[in-house]
Amino acid sequence: MISFENDYSEGAHEKLLKALVETNMIQESGYGEDEFSKKAMDQIREVIQCPTATIRFLVGGTQTNQIVINTMLDNYQGVIAADSGHVSTHEAGAIEFSGHKVLTLEGKEGKLDGYQVSQYLNHFYQDVNHEHMVFPGMVYISYPTEYGTLYTREELELLSRVCRKHEIPLYIDGARLGYGLMSDSSDLTIADIAKLSDVFYIGGTKIGALCGEAVVFTKNNEPKHFVTRIKQQGALLAKGRLLGIQFLTLFSDNLYFELSAHAIKMANKLKQLFIDKGYQLYIDSPTNQQFFILSNKKVAELQRTVKFSIWESYDDAHQIVRFATSWATRETHIQELSKII
């Protein structure tokens, strides 16, 4: 059975595995103090064109969101996010576990709007009762969003300006960052992401790595004793080399972007297949996650030969489904899919 269930169904890109094998018996210090991690940080700093950035490697996305948000917020602050944001919905309360409220605003196709955020912030401070409320202390967005959509440069610049005006950080969840940047619709580079955000993370798990996310503090704003905070939240990896070696490989020879471009190419083909066969898009996603509206009957039929995700119910007779491509998607799978649907 072929699977388009998600973008973490396979292991890692072969170059990463090869690097792990080749460096395996080199003795290194633990906890991110290894030479590979240091080189990977240098490499990333160069690629993102932000020589002063501080970079840390963490294992997974929810963990990264929990740590970044908890360490950058003051304890009386919450984080603004779209109601469909990963932190709002699918992290089992990880943000609240660390004591912070997620302040949800209604998203449009998964996106927040700078005017909307600005209005929220203004209203908050005008409210005579705001001292009895959770202070907004950060804006969280994902690029691409949970619906596969993208912010334009103009939209991101506006959000960035609003955050700076109010002196709160803009945090970009880049679990699928490469798939956003390599989209035909993107008008942003990774250097733009670094410039316009205060902190972001480069997702490795979904783009070629066994695990790993690279947190980037772009404005000399790494929280004090950040390593201790990572340890305190149970997230400090003993063999930091595992993350360092993988990111070093991903950020050598443009690999991260090539892998991302491959997923986009596969997604475009997949989308076209569905369109050609007359299926309805739920949303016109320009990235590696594609959403379609299928009849319940068709869903049941397809599930016999291909794995995909049920996103949500559309109406009594239809479902919204998600097909995801990735760095690992094989052309042969797309061809098989074309026969099935």
Add this chain to the structure above:
Amino acid sequence: MISFENDYSEGAHEKLLKALVETNMIQESGYGEDEFSKKAMDQIREVIQCPTATIRFLVGGTQTNQIVINTMLDNYQGVIAADSGHVSTHEAGAIEFSGHKVLTLEGKEGKLDGYQVSQYLNHFYQDVNHEHMVFPGMVYISYPTEYGTLYTREELELLSRVCRKHEIPLYIDGARLGYGLMSDSSDLTIADIAKLSDVFYIGGTKIGALCGEAVVFTKNNEPKHFVTRIKQQGALLAKGRLLGIQFLTLFSDNLYFELSAHAIKMANKLKQLFIDKGYQLYIDSPTNQQFFILSNKKVAELQRTVKFSIWESYDDAHQIVRFATSWATRETHIQELSKII
């Protein structure tokens, strides 16, 4: 420069890497629902001779302690531990981060004593003010301890009886479990560990894996919605296969125990080297961590050619140092060391 700095200086045993490479492109579901994880659980259940055990794979040791302790305790309870226990000292407050107090008792060579724990529990309930105090809700021990020492079967049985009498779980931190069980001094098997504890974990990170610890609930006592709790604490790995494949390999063909036995053999050689050269043992450790008392001058001299850990100050002129062997220790390194010291 050779290193005896710790037992996580190298990557993973080659068989684990091979298994990762060979299975790499098989598509699997995420979050521990992959086939490898399921097989690994079966295999472990068989090896520990506990067919009803529930097993979960986590990434690291502090994370595992934080999750096990937080999910098994009621919110008004704390965990009893030796003052030298990992949870008491070197987890940056991870237990307190999740709201629980570590109730420290004075350890002897890193160990708690059943009578001592029993007395503590009795005193607690006799204290008229105990409703204003943190209730002891679990006993945490490590096997081997942070000083490399081991509980005897008799000692462990007593602790187990005390815990059962008071209806609180006994939790064994097995970050280095194999190194304890394969010690010449051990009179326990992994099946004994499963039988005498209520929950324990099998350390992978320090015994041949890139990362990974296997939590074992031995008494039909997995906390409700445990996967959700793992997610909530930011610790649910997307590619659970990474852990499943490694543990499946470690628990096939006795590999885990062979790797452990190798480290013990290396440790015994290393210890003998130091004894032969007239160095003083700080503690007579029967496992892979060896502690010596060296003069400050000797420490400085050795540091030029070999890496090891400064444990603590012994007196103004001496340091306690730790040399650790592991599954990866090469005989040639022991030989080099013999020339150096």
Add this chain to the structure above:
Amino acid sequence: MISFENDYSEGAHEKLLKALVETNMIQESGYGEDEFSKKAMDQIREVIQCPTATIRFLVGGTQTNQIVINTMLDNYQGVIAADSGHVSTHEAGAIEFSGHKVLTLEGKEGKLDGYQVSQYLNHFYQDVNHEHMVFPGMVYISYPTEYGTLYTREELELLSRVCRKHEIPLYIDGARLGYGLMSDSSDLTIADIAKLSDVFYIGGTKIGALCGEAVVFTKNNEPKHFVTRIKQQGALLAKGRLLGIQFLTLFSDNLYFELSAHAIKMANKLKQLFIDKGYQLYIDSPTNQQFFILSNKKVAELQRTVKFSIWESYDDAHQIVRFATSWATRETHIQELSKII
């Protein structure tokens, strides 16, 4: 200047003060173990017609919400509340501070609807990803609501049935409970509240006491070691007598209900005044909080001689304002107000 700013502008009803003075030098044990608290609990159990209820006295409303919600939820659960609920908005993140998410649903005039809650719960369990989400573990409503509105018996019965079907507690925040029950529009008694809820609290602070809220667990469902949990959350009052004596007095000779009825009588007069002068109601509240739409100019004019609350902006030229009566409202103040507006 007269004030209708809120319902906690004065001290306590004179009978409560008298009781405090008269019992002042009687020596009592602390922490709620005093005789007055015990008698007050008996008295309340009788009035609410729930002989098996467990009752605890706490100091304030947010504190009560924080403790009740945190101790009744499992750690992986959140609390369902209207988006205008006190726990959702004006508690500075007290619920999240204790690790729980507030799962907000859109309220109608401050109220949740049983069908809406039922649908939410059904959708949650149908969602294939619900193990990665916060489990709904309680329904929180306020009676009267933050907009002064009331649930009918039928509405409350439906909510109660939905909660029981899903085996989650229904919690009623009764900060202004008396003002709800004594409203002309109420078709509920305090015994109904006890019967239909799993836990509720009787507000003292806003109805005649210096401070104090009485938490009532109605279904033999007080959380284990609840006193320890109160202490742990910093809320255990040393001189529990302060709360016991006041509640004993409030629940003797029908005082609590008489005081509540007085506030309603005053509110009705106040509302009529505004209606008579042609002002527009924002909401037709049947309880002690009255909401009007005033022009910005009128607001500024009134603020010179009377205190009231700005609720929110209605449009560029108008404000929603709140006038609150209470047990302490004097007829003379209503008369003065009639001259001012």
Add this chain to the structure above:
Amino acid sequence: MISFENDYSEGAHEKLLKALVETNMIQESGYGEDEFSKKAMDQIREVIQCPTATIRFLVGGTQTNQIVINTMLDNYQGVIAADSGHVSTHEAGAIEFSGHKVLTLEGKEGKLDGYQVSQYLNHFYQDVNHEHMVFPGMVYISYPTEYGTLYTREELELLSRVCRKHEIPLYIDGARLGYGLMSDSSDLTIADIAKLSDVFYIGGTKIGALCGEAVVFTKNNEPKHFVTRIKQQGALLAKGRLLGIQFLTLFSDNLYFELSAHAIKMANKLKQLFIDKGYQLYIDSPTNQQFFILSNKKVAELQRTVKFSIWESYDDAHQIVRFATSWATRETHIQELSKII
């Protein structure tokens, strides 16, 4: 039956009750914004000779410790305290509830020693693993201690210097502050307390008030948005006047110190009674808590006619007991006691 069980057995000093009654119907804003609270703050600033101090009124002692410690510490820090400190033992884990570890040092008669603290701090920073440990971020002491003992000026000055050298605040828990300052053995004034500490609290509950503690930030160091933090921790009192009026009265006409002196006078008489009858002191306490060693038989005999606290077991045949006097202790009770013992 007479009681020396504790120093919170009665209500409040009559002057405080009188003030509450007289001001009862004055309409005031809530949450500490009332005129009485403001005047009380001014009065305290004058008495402690610290015109720049920021003062906040809270309800109880554990609550105050929880809030002060949580808001003044960074999240990766813990608080140093004696093993017998209230925060270490009798707060049911309130400090850990807010995420912080209590770093206990062995106390001598309940006291920490400046050299000991200095050594601890130096060792911490010399430890190569300290980034994996809880950072010491505050020193907590109580004056008087839980054993009734007092720091001398010299001892306090040393602690103060050590804290300043390491740039961490010195926090004095003054639950019984007056009883310490009015002791014959004290060589400190309340102005000294303000000068030598960074934050302290003046206990009201145990010295004449129904409830209430006054937190004093002495070095322009009130945590940001402190009122919001109080609210977030469920501790913001709606009728702040209750605290304001009481502290205003206590700090007018020297009342706080007179009440304290009375308790000391009574304690001295009580202690002399026991000495005269040949009882053994457990500790020679110069304040209002007196500790004796009584045979089990004597304990049982006395318990029939007088209430007191069992502190802990001394040996199989003896108990350590505590007799507490207070602002409310009547001479006639001391006389009765002399006949009983």
